[in-house]
Amino acid sequence: MENEVLIFGHKSPDTDSITSSIVMENLERKLGNENAKAVRIGNVNKETKYVLDYLGIDEPEYIENIADGQNVILVDHNEITQSVDNLQNAKILKVIDHHTMNFVAPYQLYYRAEPVGCTQTVLYKMYKENDVEIDEKIATLMLSAIASDTLVLKSPTTTAQDIKTVRELEKRFGLDINTYGVEMLKAGTDISEFTPEQVINIDSKLFEQGNKKFRIAQVNTADLDSIFKNQVYFEEAINEDIKKENLDFYVFAATDIINSNSKIISLGNDAPVVEKAYGISIDNHTAMLENVVSRKKQMLPPILNALNGDINL
Amino acid sequence: MENEVLIFGHKSPDTDSITSSIVMENLERKLGNENAKAVRIGNVNKETKYVLDYLGIDEPEYIENIADGQNVILVDHNEITQSVDNLQNAKILKVIDHHTMNFVAPYQLYYRAEPVGCTQTVLYKMYKENDVEIDEKIATLMLSAIASDTLVLKSPTTTAQDIKTVRELEKRFGLDINTYGVEMLKAGTDISEFTPEQVINIDSKLFEQGNKKFRIAQVNTADLDSIFKNQVYFEEAINEDIKKENLDFYVFAATDIINSNSKIISLGNDAPVVEKAYGISIDNHTAMLENVVSRKKQMLPPILNALNGDINL
Numbered sequence A, B: 001m002e003n004e005v006l007i008f009g010h011k012s013p014d015t016d017s018i019t020s021s022i023v024m025e026n027l028e029r030k031l032g033n034e035n036a037k038a039v040r041i042g043n044v045n046k047e048t049k050y051v052l053d054y055l056g057i058d059e060p061e062y063i064e065n066i067a068d069g070q071n072v073i074l075v076d077h078n079e080i081t082q083s084v085d086n087l088q089n090a091k092i093l094k095v096i097d098h099h100t101m102n103f104v105a106p107y108q109l110y111y112r113a114e115p116v117g118c119t120q121t122v123l124y125k126m127y128k129e130n131d132v133e134i135d136e137k138i139a140t141l142m143l144s145a146i147a148s149d150t151l152v153l154k155s156p157t158t159t160a161q162d163i164k165t166v167r168e169l170e171k172r173f174g175l176d177i178n179t180y181g182v183e184m185l186k187a188g189t190d191i192s193e194f195t196p197e198q199v200i201n202i203d204s205k206l207f208e209q210g211n212k213k214f215r216i217a218q219v220n221t222a223d224l225d226s227i228f229k230n231q232v233y234f235e236e237a238i239n240e241d242i243k244k245e246n247l248d249f250y251v252f253a254a255t256d257i258i259n260s261n262s263k264i265i266s267l268g269n270d271a272p273v274v275e276k277a278y279g280i281s282i283d284n285h286t287a288m289l290e291n292v293v294s295r296k297k298q299m300l301p302p303i304l305n306a307l308n309g310d311i312n313l
Helices: A015-028 A046-055 A121-131 A136-150 A160-173 A177-188 A196-200 A225-227 A229-245 A271-279 A293-305 B013-030 B046-055 B119-129 B136-150 B160-173 B177-188 B196-200 B224-228 B231-245 B272-277 B295-307
Strands: A005-008 A034-040 A071-075 A091-097 A101-103 A110-113 A204-209 A212-221 A249-257 A261-267 A285-288 B005-006 B037-042 B072-076 B091-097 B101-105 B112-114 B202-211 B213-222 B249-256 B260-265 B286-289
Touching: A005 B260, A015 A034, A015 A046, A015 A121, A015 A136, A015 A229, A015 A285, A046 A136, A046 A177, A046 B072, A091 A101, A091 A121, A101 A225, A110 A121, A121 A136, A121 A160, A121 A196, A121 B119, A136 A160, A136 A177, A160 A293, A196 A229, A204 A293, A204 B072, A212 A229, A212 A293, A225 A229, A225 A249, A225 A261, A249 A271, A249 A293, A261 A293, A271 A293, A293 B160, B005 B013, B013 B037, B013 B046, B013 B072, B013 B119, B013 B260, B046 B136, B046 B177, B091 B101, B112 B119, B119 B136, B119 B160, B136 B160, B136 B177, B196 B213, B196 B231, B213 B224, B213 B295, B224 B231, B224 B249, B224 B260, B231 B249, B231 B260, B249 B272, B249 B295, B272 B286, B272 B295
Parallel strands: A005 A034, A005 A071, A071 A091, A091 A110, A212 A249, B005 B037, B005 B072, B072 B091, B091 B112, B213 B249
Antiparallel strands: A101 B101, A110 B112, A204 A212, A249 A261, A261 A285, B202 B213, B249 B260, B260 B286
16 A cells, blocks of 8 residues: 555564554554554464454564565564564654664654563553553553563563553553463463473573583473473483483473573483582472573573583582 | 763754753753753854853853763764764663664663654653653753754754644743744854954855866855845955955855845856856845755755756856
């Protein structure tokens, strides 16, 4: 359509990217921009599908690329590498975001970013500032994205403004981010269709340090029990891998995205290194790592330190 | 001071840069940031001095550079080349702007830019959004900057939002941007301390095209009469230059920044080329160029075309 303004989030869109495009379309239309249209540049994930199904909202239309000179609004991202392939030929009218910045535009535009946990916290302010009515569907989309980005207000990225937004929306519409948010997060971590072997390989990384070879695999979950009731099957799959790849040890971390902890299964001849690294005792091959959610920042470095001899084995 | 947040506009600050730093300091302090401090990274020009004197406000403190890790807020600019020399070592907390963008930050921040004529139009919205009281001094600072950037709402850069801001502030405080704005602009174009020779050399550029050599000099004014009552003295100075530099012709343009016109004095043997170029008649060595304010975009190209023979002489 002539003069269409396409609104989209980043590649591999998460719940914030998809719902922010829908919420921004609504805001633009309420402000008289009838040409505003939410689209997506990647597949909708299970968590977002739960949100859209819950509200009876269709997925935004998928677009592969855009025409030269296309008017666009970016939500939940600003960097060209995270956006539609030919963004450099578009005319960016607005950006609504909450990320670090790397942005060039040789023309004036509306740019609105804030250091908050979720794009929807910024959009909520924009609705208020423009005196635009928020209905229950829009409110639920906002709550969904904030619940997703902040793990129901429990991640360290949560700000006072995210909490304020949630509390105001909850009060006004009688919503409850805890019940709904947990259900939504659970839907996103649904692994019921996967075999144990598939689960441990959803996101598994191989590391080598000195003469030691090991893997740290991670899976997000909202329900540790649903994982650990099948512990015996995961151990079988892990031991298969250890044997096949001649690993010295293996850490499988089920990260509880609700409580921001990770429960691990640790196997292999050198599994004791994990005890030294984290200062824990492994019992029945498992241990709880309190407040540990990040492999890159929290799980790997202590193990590398332990292997380096910084910690006495 | 520890934890000070320095707020400043661009190099060679104009009225928007200086007043926006003061207005943003006020907003930050009203919102509880007691460490906010407006500063400047260049000299205050005559127009801005008029504003500060009118309101009895001191010039912000001059800073040459900033400490590593200094917390800063940028107003009226975002590009590193336009900012304080060692900006790359600062922590930019916020940017409030209305320009094209070329900005990188490896951390989250508050970034607010809108495609409007003046930073103060954005700041006015931020006061409203945060329910922060605007007093008459703040209102006058806002009006001053908008009058400056938009030539009292007459430049092509003026937007509906700038006009709305001005009308609301005028109504609320009984102010009048026309009377005050013209006085302010006049103060900025005060050439009373200069000789005619100095005036024509404030901003004079030499051009050569084919075998022709000419100058186009420009001076901004809010009062063409104050220039042209001294026409005879300017002609003397111009003729001196023509003789000294062996120029084929000379265009001296007094640009009326209130009405967005330029009145020229054209002298030299080839002065008729100017008539052909602009499609005007020169009378008593002068002519009015309606809606012409830019030497680069509006004054030079027609003359080059005429000299190139694109227009028959």
